Amino acid sequence: MVRNVKIAPSPKWMRERLRAMGVRPINNIVDITNYVMLEYGQPMHAFDYRYVKGGKIIVRRAKDGEELTTLDGNLRKLNADHLVIADESRAVGLAGIMGGMNSEIVEDTADVVFESACFDGACIRKGALALGMRTEASAKFEKGLDPQNTLPAVDRACELVEMLGAGEVLDGVIDIVNNIPETTVLKLESDKINALLGTDISMADMQAILTKVGFTVEGDKVTVPSWRADVLRMADLAEEVARFFGYDNIPCTLMRGQTTQGGYNESQKLENLLGETCRSFGYDEIITYSFISPSYYDKICWSADDTRRQSFKILNPLGEDTSIMRTTVLPSMLDILTRNYNYRNKNVRLYEVGRVYLPGNGDGLATESKVLSMGAYGDDTDFFTVKGHIEALLGAIRAQEVTFEPCRTNPSYHPGRCAEVYAGGTRLGVFGQVHPAVAVNYGVDCELYCAELSFDALFESKGSDPEYTPLPKFPAVTRDIAVVCDEKVTVGALEKVIAKAAKGLLREIKLFDIYRGKGVDEGKKSVAFSLIFRADDRSLTGEEVDKAVTNLLKALLDELGAVLRG
Numbered sequence: 001m002v003r004n005v006k007i008a009p010s011p012k013w014m015r016e017r018l019r020a021m022g023v024r025p026i027n028n029i030v031d032i033t034n035y036v037m038l039e040y041g042q043p044m045h046a047f048d049y050r051y052v053k054g055g056k057i058i059v060r061r062a063k064d065g066e067e068l069t070t071l072d073g074n075l076r077k078l079n080a081d082h083l084v085i086a087d088e089s090r091a092v093g094l095a096g097i098m099g100g101m102n103s104e105i106v107e108d109t110a111d112v113v114f115e116s117a118c119f120d121g122a123c124i125r126k127g128a129l130a131l132g133m134r135t136e137a138s139a140k141f142e143k144g145l146d147p148q149n150t151l152p153a154v155d156r157a158c159e160l161v162e163m164l165g166a167g168e169v170l171d172g173v174i175d176i177v178n179n180i181p182e183t184t185v186l187k188l189e190s191d192k193i194n195a196l197l198g199t200d201i202s203m204a205d206m207q208a209i210l211t212k213v214g215f216t217v218e219g220d221k222v223t224v225p226s227w228r229a230d231v232l233r234m235a236d237l238a239e240e241v242a243r244f245f246g247y248d249n250i251p252c253t254l255m256r257g258q259t260t261q262g263g264y265n266e267s268q269k270l271e272n273l274l275g276e277t278c279r280s281f282g283y284d285e286i287i288t289y290s291f292i293s294p295s296y297y298d299k300i301c302w303s304a305d306d307t308r309r310q311s312f313k314i315l316n317p318l319g320e321d322t323s324i325m326r327t328t329v330l331p332s333m334l335d336i337l338t339r340n341y342n343y344r345n346k347n348v349r350l351y352e353v354g355r356v357y358l359p360g361n362g363d364g365l366a367t368e369s370k371v372l373s374m375g376a377y378g379d380d381t382d383f384f385t386v387k388g389h390i391e392a393l394l395g396a397i398r399a400q401e402v403t404f405e406p407c408r409t410n411p412s413y414h415p416g417r418c419a420e421v422y423a424g425g426t427r428l429g430v431f432g433q434v435h436p437a438v439a440v441n442y443g444v445d446c447e448l449y450c451a452e453l454s455f456d457a458l459f460e461s462k463g464s465d466p467e468y469t470p471l472p473k474f475p476a477v478t479r480d481i482a483v484v485c486d487e488k489v490t491v492g493a494l495e496k497v498i499a500k501a502a503k504g505l506l507r508e509i510k511l512f513d514i515y516r517g518k519g520v521d522e523g524k525k526s527v528a529f530s531l532i533f534r535a536d537d538r539s540l541t542g543e544e545v546d547k548a549v550t551n552l553l554k555a556l557l558d559e560l561g562a563v564l565r566g
Contacts, residue, residue: 001049002112002158005029005167007105014164023136028166029105029112032157034136041227042116042145042153043137045085045093049111051103054088057115057174059095066091070098070133082127083119096124096141097133112167116154118147146227151175184224186237188217193238198253201245209244210237270397270459271353274372277396278351281389283374286352288332293321296331299441301411312357312366325357325366329373330412333450334434337375338442347378353455370455374431377448383417386431386449390421393453398463399423404492412438413450421453423461429453472534476507477545481553482528484520485562493560494527501555505540505548508532526565 009015010031018025023034033044047057062068062078068091069075076094078084083095093099096119105112124141128134151173158169188210190203207217216223224231231237242250264272275285297309308327317323326332333350340348351374357366376386387404394402401424408415410430418432431451439448485494495509513528520526533545556562 001170001172002029002114002161002167003110003170005109005112006165007107007109008166011164027105028164029109029161032160032164032166033114035160036153036157037136037140040149040153040156041140042149043096043140044114044116044153044157045099046105047085047092047099047103047113047115048105048109049113050109052087052092052113053090056088057113058086058088059117060084060086062091068092068094069101070094071101071104072098073101076131079130081130083123085115094127094131094133095119097128097131097138098135114154114157116150116157118145118150121145144229146229147177147179147181148226181226181229183226184232186222186224186231186234188220188222188237189234192234193241196235196238197242197250199242199245199250201241205245206237206241209241213240213244215240267459270462271370271455273396274353274393274458275351277393278374278389281349281392283349283351283376283389286333286336286350288329288336288352288354289322290325290355290357291317291322292324292326292331294324296326296335300328300330300334300438301435301441303411310359312359327356327358329354329356329371329452330450333373333375334438334442334448337377337448337450338444341377341444341446347380349376349378349381350374371429372451372453372455372458374451374453375448376450377444377446381449382447383433383449386451387419390431390451390453394421394423394428394461397458397461398466399428399458399461400463401425403496404490406490407432411435423457426457426461427454428457428461472536474535474537474539476532476534477540477542479531479533479545479549480512480528481531481549482513482515482526482565483553483556483562484524484526484565485556485560487523487525489560489562491527494529494556494562497555497559498529498531498552501552502531502533502548503551505533505535505544506531506552507534520565527562 007027007029010018010025010028014031014035015025018031018034018038021038023038025031029046033046037043060083061080062082062084064079066078066084067075068078068084078091084091085093085095090102091100092103095117119141121142121144124138128138154173161167161169188203188206190201190206193206194200210222211217214225214228216225222237231240279285291314294311297306302309311324311327313324314322329352332354333352336350337348351372353370353372355368356371357368360367374386374389391402403422404419405422407413407418407420407430410418412435413430414433414435418430420430421428429452431453432449434448434450439445483494491511491514495511498509499506508531510530511527512530513526515526515528531549533540533548553564
């Protein structure tokens, strides 16, 4: 306690130091408490003794509904979760947070009581959070303080009172010690610390470092100071050693005994390659939510009994629009394409590697699969544009035996502009023009093109790394043929038959013309190819090439009814 207090401004040196630390000077008594808090790290509070009824300082839980006006002028409604400093009849401060106006230091204050305490950090943090308050004091208490520091802080405050001539300090201190933490003693194991840090620091250097930061070291026994409650084990000692030894002095090495070299796995490399290829064609990456609305399946024209509608429902959805996990990426892609269309973006190309969630094997868990989805519309985009992009994608991953098959049964795509993609017999996915009815459902009156390719199937179809092949030593022989076939026969089917019948001599097939009109019967079309033949061990003769062409023309006639155009 301090009697005959003389409230006045603090000296200039104290005011300057407080301002330098971001604290506004008020008066000598309040400034002393703030100065000690910054100097010792121990929050303090000064009470005007005449307002402490009964002459007692009581620490208790607040009563439900109890009110207190704090020093910032706000009325706080308290409950039993808040800790307060009180006298015999009322609360006079929020413990560890802020004092009350009913015991504020004012100009005519004569007697002052200094209070210094060590409150439980969790209690102060919860109380401050509940009230929406965060002060210098609460920030320090939250982290945990040294209970042995409360009395030295009070002594320092009294010393400053006498230094500034602010009052008369009375003899005697009320010191209530509920719990003295047990002193922590740890074993200093230099070999383990060096193994953990990857260093070669001597025992003597470790002892010197710990001694300099306040630890008491006797041989391999380290006594932790009371203010370092965070040091509990060997790893904490290692951290202190590392800090003062210097992180920049610790060599960079890999952990011994196992492979620790980082890098992308094969799946990540493929995903990066697909993204790079898509971006090279002007596609921008998007990221969409994995949860959608059940109504999206209606918008893409899936029938009510379609098994693909069996989706996992979210137990606590944000709303109906995000209530199920998607089994297809198409609605998400169409949603973003529609948004761009409504924003009047004329040419749009988008891609995403997203997940779908399919029913599992009866264990109640979903089968999560990645899907590469692509979407586009605009002046320079049509079915063959997207087909070319997919061919380039498959070429980038070196997929073999790529074929395209017409698909007329997918309700989400135009029946005449939709195809399934295969590589070596493995179905990769589907692409094509979105069905006009689906486009109408999304309010779009232009042609939308989308693709859905299974990431797992792409990974399985990925070819091996390219190997060097010497340039051919022998010349190639070129033949051009034009065959007339039914309109329904696809170019892919013709190419497949030609490649099979050429028996290994054919190196390349190039489609260079499709003709309909004069000289070709109605319902027929003329398809022209340029064929390149070559052998690796010899120069081909004209007879060998003619025989190969004769064989493939016969195969075209037998299997597809295609005849050489006269």
